[in-house]
Amino acid sequence: MGDTIQSVERAAAILRLLASGPRLLGVAELARALGLPKGTLHGILRTLVKVGFVEQDAATGKYRLGATLLHLGSSYLDVNELRTRSLNWADALAGRSRESAWIGTLHEGHVLVIHHVFRPDDSMQTLQVGTYLPAHASALGKVLLAHDPYGEAAPPLAPHTGRTLVDPGALERELDQVRARGWAAEMEELVEGEVALAAPIKDPRGIVVGAIGIRGAVERLADGDAPRMEFVSYVRDAARAITRSLAH
Numbered sequence: 287m288g289d290t291i292q293s294v295e296r297a298a299a300i301l302r303l304l305a306s307g308p309r310l311l312g313v314a315e316l317a318r319a320l321g322l323p324k325g326t327l328h329g330i331l332r333t334l335v336k337v338g339f340v341e342q343d344a345a346t347g348k349y350r351l352g353a354t355l356l357h358l359g360s361s362y363l364d365v366n367e368l369r370t371r372s373l374n375w376a377d378a379l380a381g382r383s384r385e386s387a388w389i390g391t392l393h394e395g396h397v398l399v400i401h402h403v404f405r406p407d408d409s410m411q412t413l414q415v416g417t418y419l420p421a422h423a424s425a426l427g428k429v430l431l432a433h434d435p436y437g438e439a440a441p442p443l444a445p446h447t448g449r450t451l452v453d454p455g456a457l458e459r460e461l462d463q464v465r466a467r468g469w470a471a472e473m474e475e476l477v478e479g480e481v482a483l484a485a486p487i488k489d490p491r492g493i494v495v496g497a498i499g500i501r502g503a504v505e506r507l508a509d510g511d512a513p514r515m516e517f518v519s520y521v522r523d524a525a526r527a528i529t530r531s532l533a534h
Contacts, residue, residue: 296322297330302340305418310348343500351416368487368496369400371531374402376498379524383423383517385502386411387524389487390419390426391495395440397427405502419478423450424459425484426497428470433486433494450475469522470497471513474504481507483518485525490533498525 299320304311313331317324331349334340338354354527372389380387380403389401397419404411420440421427423446431439443452451457464470472482484499500507507517 293330296326297318297334297339300327300330300334301351304340304349304351309351310343312348316349328458340397341394368528368532370422372487372496372498372528375524375527375531376401379498379500380404380406383500383502383520385500385507385517387498387500388414388426388484389496389498390424390430390482391497392421392427392430392434395417395421395438397421397424397430397497399426400496410464411464416508420444420446422452423472423476425470425472425482425499425501428461428464428472429484429486429497429499431457431495432464432470447474447478449473470499470516473508473511473513479504481513483507483513483521484520485518487525487532488529495532496528498528 287529300316303316303319311319313324313327316322316331317327319325331340331342335342335349335352338352339348340355341352342349368391369389376387376389384406384482386405387401387403388399390397390399392398399417399419402414404413419427420439421431422443427439439457443454443457444450445452451460469485472484474480476482480501481504482499482501484497486494487496487498489495500517507514
């Protein structure tokens with residue numbers, strides 16, 4: 287009864303890898319990351335493409351998650367009470383801050399983005415619902431790690447920019463600050479030129495069940511090396527409003 291089907295495990299590993307970031311991945315990259323022969327990988331990818339779980343880009347030949355899988359994921363997220371109770375407040379946060387708003391939960395040491403509201407302008411943007419963010423390098427992740435007694439960032443603490451916290455001791459000191467002040471900042475630690483702010487969402491028991499935040503250009507959200515506090519207040523107001531909604 288404890289036996290597993292290897293091909294299913296491999297297919298799941300491919301889907302997880304494709305979900306870990308916004309970029310397309312080729313067969314060679316997938317094979318290298320998963321330690322699988324290209325022939326084996328080709329067979330699984332053909333099946334995943336046929337059922338709509340994966341799509342192949344016609345121009346590059348590389349692969350990304352397919353619309354069918356994203357639809358299934360959205361079906362799960364639609365029944366998630368946290369997301370349902372957060373929709374209006376996330377929209378309001380994006381409108382108030384004029385930046386993109388994000389809601390996430392902790393999953394296996396990463397942040398699963400369960401809702402994403404585009405920045406309210408005409409710029410080209412990509413929907414990030416279902417994306418995994420590194421917990422140690424994101425404001426959402428810092429909030430969730432700081433308030434989860436069993437939370438640990440997925441090792442190793444990989445650098446994403448020159449400012450990413452990769453030392454466990456430095457990260458723990460940062461999380462102490464997050465717990466003390468009630469919000470987290472990420473200053474160009476995930477993407478150069480971008481800043482993110484986040485605050486915790488609590489359930490009726492006072493347990494942190496998610497985080498909401500905004501992300502935008504450093505010149506809009508920061509003064510020097512410090513976040514602009516008016517944006518911190520926007521994020522904290524939204525988090526408190528969702529927390530009150532969950533209490534009712």
